[in-house]
Structure formats: C-alpha cells, structure tokens
Amino acid sequence: MIAGTSAQEQAQTFITGKQYSSAMFRLFIIFLLTYQVLLSPVPNNGVFQYIDAHQDEFIQRLKDWVAIESDSSDPSKRDLVNKMMEMTKDYILKLGGSVEMAEIGEQELSSGEKIPLPPVILAELGNDKSKPTVCFYGHMDVQPAKQTDGWLTEPYTVVEKDDNLYGRGTSDDKGQVLALLHALESVNVMGLPVNVKLAIEGMEEVGSDGLEKLVEDKKDTFFSNVDYIVVTDTPWLSKKPGITYGARGNCYFFIEVQGARRDLHSGGFGGTVHEAMSDLIYLLNTLADGKGRILVPGIYEAVAPVGENETDLYKNLEFSLEEMQADTGVKQFLHDTKEDLLMHRWRYPSLSIHGIEGAFSGTGTKTVIPAKVIGKFSIRQVPNMEPSVVNKQVTDYLEAKFSERKSPNKIKVTMVIGAKPWLADMNEPQYLAARRAVKRVFNLEADMIRAGGTIPIAKTLEDVLGKSVMLLGIGGPDDAPHGQNEKISKYNYIEGTKLYASYLQELSSTSS
C-alpha cells in the first residue's frame, strides 16, 4: 500500500500542478485511483498498520492528557487549561508542525476581576501550494466533573473497562483531537497528502470566548489559504459512523434573584420575608410546560418550517429508540417515533434547567433561606433563530412574569452565552471525501446527521471565512460527554484515528 499511496500522490501532484497535457494522461490517473480505492483490500494499508501497532501508545497519551483537569468553567483551574494547551503544543511540535500560541485577551469574572483567556493553538503541517489545505478545529478544555457528582471512577484518571476508556474529556474533546493528531503522525510517515492546519482552543465548554475575534483577525493570514474546515468534536448517532452537517446553537441564561443581604435562618425569618428561592422557582416554572414546550412568547416564530422532503432524511438513519432507552434508562421520551424524536433533538429548540447557584446543594439538611440565588437554563437554537432576539424575548417575558408576582426582591436576567445554530450543504466536496473515508475504513455508508448540541465555532468559521465546514467526529452515541462516567470506546478511538487518516488521503483527490 505504500507503493499505492505513492502512485496516488504522484498523480495528485500532476493534477494539482496542472502538468498533465492530454486526456489520456487523465484517464491513466483515474485508473490508478480506481485501482487503489476499489481493489486494495481494506484495511491493508500501511497507515492502518501503523495505527494498530501504536494503539497502546495512543491510549497512554489519552490517559496523560485526561489527567490534566482543564475545566474552563472554573477560573481557579485556568492554570490547568494553560498547561493542557502547552502539552498539546509540544506534541504538535514533535509531529513537525509549527505552532503559534495566539493570545486572545481577558475574561471578566462575575466579581469584576479579569484573568487571561487561555491561548489558542494555531499550527501548520505542510505548505505545498499544489495541495488543498484543511484546517481542523478541536478543544482541550472539559466540562466540570467531580466523583461526588455520581462518577463510578475518579473523572481525571482514565479507567479501562469492557473495551471503553472512562474519564472526563476522553470523548469531549481530548480523545477526538488526539485521534486526529495520531492520524497526522501515522499518515506523516509517508508525507502528508494535504496541507494541514490546526486551531485548538481552551474555552469551548463556556462559549469559546475570544475565538471569533481571533478568526476575524487571522482571516487574511493564518486562515487565508484554508479550503476546508473540519471540526473534530461530535459523536456519531449510533455505532455506525456519522458525518455531521448541522448543529443547534445555545442561549444560556442566568436569572439572579436577590432577596435579603445575607442568608437567613428559616426559623427566625420563615414567614416574614419574600424568599428569593421561592421567586426563582416561580420564574423557572414559567419557562416550559410538562411536555417540554417552551412558553416564552414568540420563541417558535423564527423556527424554519419543515421542508417538503425533510422527514424522509430522518427515515434512513440508523437509530433505535430502544437503544437510547437502554443507554439512558428513560422509559418514555417526549416523542414516540425516531423521526419525531430526532427532529426535536436537531431542528427544534429545547429548554433545559441546569441548576441553581447560591442555594443549599449539599447532602443532608440545612435550614437556610438563601439570600441570592442564580437559576441557570439554556435554550438550544435552530435555524433561523437569532440569539439577540431570543435574549429580548426571554428577558421581557421573565420581567413581565416577575412583575405579576409583586415581589420586592430584585431580578437580573443575563444571557451569558449566545451561540447561533449552523447548517451546511451535505454535498460539498469534503463531505464526499469523508463519506469515501467512512466507506474505506468501515465498509459502510455514513449516516448524515446533525448535532443537538452546539459547536459555535462551526457557525463562526463558516460566517467569517466563508468556507465549507464539516463536523467529522469519532465519539460514540453513549459517551456521556457532559455527564458522569464520560467514555470513549477503544474501537471508536482507534478506528476513528484511521477515519481521520483516510479522510486526509481522500481529500487529496478533491480539487481545492
């Protein structure tokens, strides 16, 4: 296969270098490519052999990286996020890449204090003008995790069990970025078939602060020659590989209710004060009904109507409600059919209440009347919702509802994240390359899917750079990326590495 790859590269140089002179020559090249794609036994491929041979090393690196608690939501852990960025840089340098640690300014904490945002890694491997350039995006920060949240193992120590690797970030997104980097290492043995750029950040889990501005600033420099953008931060819909062409956005809200100046004892003050917690519960209860329907007026007005053949798209997807039940333990979903459920996951907005800051949250009993409580909820965004409009709709609604209650307490509604939804054309050239790569590694047709979650960078990159964006992830559908016991299967981690490697190879046959 090394010889075969060389032939392909040679042909590619001819094509992109426009050195061919006749239709005959083109036919010869097409013959060579056809021979490789159709007749090479899969996975009889030097790259695949390299990946299989280095599995243990790849898993060990994941363990080392998960051990760094790079929780971006907790400002006290900022040093660990920075350390994680440095480790990533060091490994890219080892791969032969050049790396810029781009500074992106400061984060203002709720206290008013300002701390530096972690730098964004901008890296480059290969700079051959005759080859297309693909830029991969990923992130090194993780969601918060504590064993006391209900983890069966310590979240920052990777534990291998039943062919899975458990730990915070194994799937979201350290495992996926590492699979890509390992693919680069593996393909690089024979020379990269395309130019590769990497943009890796450390604030994804809290809304990618500073990243949009960086992309704008670097539009005409680092990003100027990028042809394709691939986001490596997404799961498949099932055990079958999926390619993601859309993602919901997210508007994350805080409702702060301020009652007394300090916490009060419910014995001494219960029955005498308007309790902030009681007001907050009332407000949170006005947001959605028992069927998950959002009650904020106007929210559904901007939602794109269902297209003529749109429902058909959902019918062919590999997806089982029973497996989702087995995975989650949920006996009854809000919707009864695969099509209905997936549409509500992907193309309709949803509202979730995440928690309350400032109230008693420990085990046991505490007879406190909390003075200031902050309710946290978010509304997932779909085309054609606009976060600024949603912000106004939600704020106006909550203020009106609070005014009806006639409480002397004070409220403050803040939209702390306002990430837009994203939707691409699934027939763009890099999507076709990725579909061929799936076929090559797994001998299957890829599921074309959307993400219920938010990849704000997808929308940002598309809007700012005007280039094709694709989400090619390797997470499993049951990885629990933001929950307890996050994991990635060894299968997805290692075969996913092959998928990225094959994508690089397939992309080299796509004209830029």
Place this chain on the structure above:
Amino acid sequence: MIAGTSAQEQAQTFITGKQYSSAMFRLFIIFLLTYQVLLSPVPNNGVFQYIDAHQDEFIQRLKDWVAIESDSSDPSKRDLVNKMMEMTKDYILKLGGSVEMAEIGEQELSSGEKIPLPPVILAELGNDKSKPTVCFYGHMDVQPAKQTDGWLTEPYTVVEKDDNLYGRGTSDDKGQVLALLHALESVNVMGLPVNVKLAIEGMEEVGSDGLEKLVEDKKDTFFSNVDYIVVTDTPWLSKKPGITYGARGNCYFFIEVQGARRDLHSGGFGGTVHEAMSDLIYLLNTLADGKGRILVPGIYEAVAPVGENETDLYKNLEFSLEEMQADTGVKQFLHDTKEDLLMHRWRYPSLSIHGIEGAFSGTGTKTVIPAKVIGKFSIRQVPNMEPSVVNKQVTDYLEAKFSERKSPNKIKVTMVIGAKPWLADMNEPQYLAARRAVKRVFNLEADMIRAGGTIPIAKTLEDVLGKSVMLLGIGGPDDAPHGQNEKISKYNYIEGTKLYASYLQELSSTSS
C-alpha cells in the same frame, strides 16, 4: 457579696431542709434575701468580678472550640464532632463535674451505610439533696459553613471586629454553652448554689438523632431528680435580654425526582426527555404562593386560634421593623406591623425552600440535564400541628400534583425531620428566677419571647420528663446563626455569662 451569697445559701439550706420552726424565721430569711436583691449594688458581685477578670481566657476558649469544624450534617466530618464532644468533656471534668459519654446508636446514611452517632455528654456538678437540680441542654455541632458561601472571614477562625466575635458556632451554640460553663466555673469558686446537670449533644442541627430515646432511657436515672430544664440555644429578640417560652417545630422534606439513569447533555437530549429538574421546579412551585401562604390543603386547620389577649403580649415587646430591615437588607417584609410580623415568625407555620441537591450548583455554565435531583424544603410547625399529619398532607398533595403532570419520571417524598413545636407557661418558678436574674445583671425587665426556629429538645424534655422547660439564651438578634458571618457580641458573651451565673443564684431561692 460573698457574705451575702453565703447568707442566702444558709437560708436556702434551712428552707429546703425544712429546718425552720417558726414564721419569724421565715421573715428573717425573706429579709436577708430582700437585702441582697434590692440593696446590693449591681454588679458589685464577686462572681461578676471573676467573670470580668477572666474575659480574655473565656474568649480564647471560644476561639479554640470554634476551630473544630463540628458540622453534623456532613458525615465525613463526624470525627470532628466527636473531637468537639471530647474537648467539652475535658473542660467539664476540669470544672469538677462527673461525665458520662452516653452512646446513642447509629445513623443510617442515604447510601445505606451506618456510622455511629456522636455520644451525648451527661454531666453532673453537685449532688446536694437539699438544693434544687437544674439540667442545662446545649449542643456542640454546627451548621455547614464555607467561605465561598459568602463569608467575609474563614468561618472556623474566630475574628474579633467591632466588639463582635465572628465564626461558625460563636452564637449557635458553642458560645452559649461556653458562657454557661464559664458561669459554672465562676459561681463554683464559692460553691454551687444549686445542683447542676448538663446534657450536651452533637446532632442538634440535623434533628437531634437518638436524643429522645436517650432521655427516655435515662428518665429514671440521670434525669430522675431534675427539677428544671434550661436550654441554652436561643437568641434575644433585641439588644434587651429575652426569655423564651415557645419554639416552632420543623418538618423538613426531600422531594427526589429521578429522570434518566445518568446526567445527560442538554445538546444531545434537550427536547427529547422529561427533565427531572423541570418536574422538581414544578412541584416546588406548588408549595406556597408569592405571599408566603402555604398551599398544601389542610395545613392551617390545626393552627391554634389567636387567643383573646394574645395580641397584647406582642405590643410590649422591644422590636423594631427598621432594625430588622437594617440587619437583613430586606426593604419590605410579608407583614407591615410588629405584631403581625412576630406572630408569623412565632405562632404561624411557614414554608422555606432551601435548595436542590444533584443539579448544577457551581459558578459558570454547565449544559447538563441532571438525572436525579432532590428538592429540600421545610415547614415550621406551631401548636397544635402534628408532624405525622403534616407528612401525610404534604406527601398526598405533592403526589397528586405530580400525577396531574403526567411525567414518566419517579418521585419520592420523604420527611427527614419531624420536630414538634413547644410552648411553656411563662409564670413557672424558674421563669420568675430568670426574670430576676435579668433584672440583676441588666437592670431591665426581660422580654418574654418565642423562637421562630426549632428546639426539638425543649418539646422532648417536656414531654418525656414532665418538667418545666425554659429557653435562656444569650445570642443577639442579628447573630446570623445559620447564615454567613455568624457572630456573637462580646457584650452578649460576657454579660450572658453573668446572666447564667445570676440565674443559678436566683434559682437557689426557688423551692424545688
């Protein structure tokens, strides 16, 4: 005053020993007592001098005791509660008392694990059958406290500022128990005028597990000769000393809502599942209206009607709504007059929502759909409410409300604390002794007050032992016993020590 006290003791011995033989002798004794009470310059008293001279030492001991984080709500801190009990025992032994560390069984944690309850201190100082015996009750455990809850100082390091001593437990209840023990030390210099017993526990803040059974078991032994019971765990209503003759009870509830088996990501699952948090918010919102009125049917039926002259009692109390506003920062209370507000604090039930366990409670953002959440609220009990009845009313109501919602999630309502209210006759002999003691130390008439909070032991002791119970505390009205920045003023701490000393002396003139 030493001579005066001796004369009083001599007279008392005669009275209680029934050695007097004529009306003349009684008159002589009354003369002696009258001389002491009316003519002795206050506080020209050896005991008071002793207390003033030992202030620094008394404050240092409070610092040492507050440093032990004896938080009974957190099973992982049980060793510290036990350590606190040991330190208390050692000091009582130093005072010349005899101490039994009474074992009271085990606590079953929510995990099913069982751990030993901290022992209860049963101590005795003096055993003169001719003198009355008073048993003081206090507790050495504290409410949870973390600096990140909003404390200006580290909660377990006493900080002196503006003549206040800040720290968790300074007022509730380490400071009050220490004032009593220091009073015993001070009075003991001249011999105790009464027999003293002490019952000091380590589980008060979580419902006094095991104590009721202990009192029942020891009814005919340790407690058999007790004449009066004083609880040293209560604040004054204002800067003026108050004596407490009633306390509300408390029924503390958990509503557990179980949704999925594990936390879910709001991107991948928002819009597809019935969220546990949404169900819990709905349930919590059904409990009370915006004016604090409890909506659970039947709750108000058992509340004792307001007596004919009851409102008059409230008119004479020293209490200022303006000071309460200044203390709490609350601009508008649920009630506009002193009488109305105090009645709702003391003689009507109230409902407070304390917090939620299992949801996101940190700073920042987390896009989680929590799998299992436990809402925590409590209803303060007043005569003639019965916790078992309230338990049924609340459980039936919440289950009916949940059934209306038609959610597939599971709920479990549990009453984890069921403490009855307590109300005494304020004209019992020891109340009169305490009123004389207030007059002696402060030259003021005591405010006769009730506690909005719960002193379950008051009810238990009264019910089981059938003896007079009184709450004689020394906490200030703004000590924030369960909130941030708990404190006791040095004035209350030191003059309160004198109050306990004087009470012991005054009680010796009350026949048992």
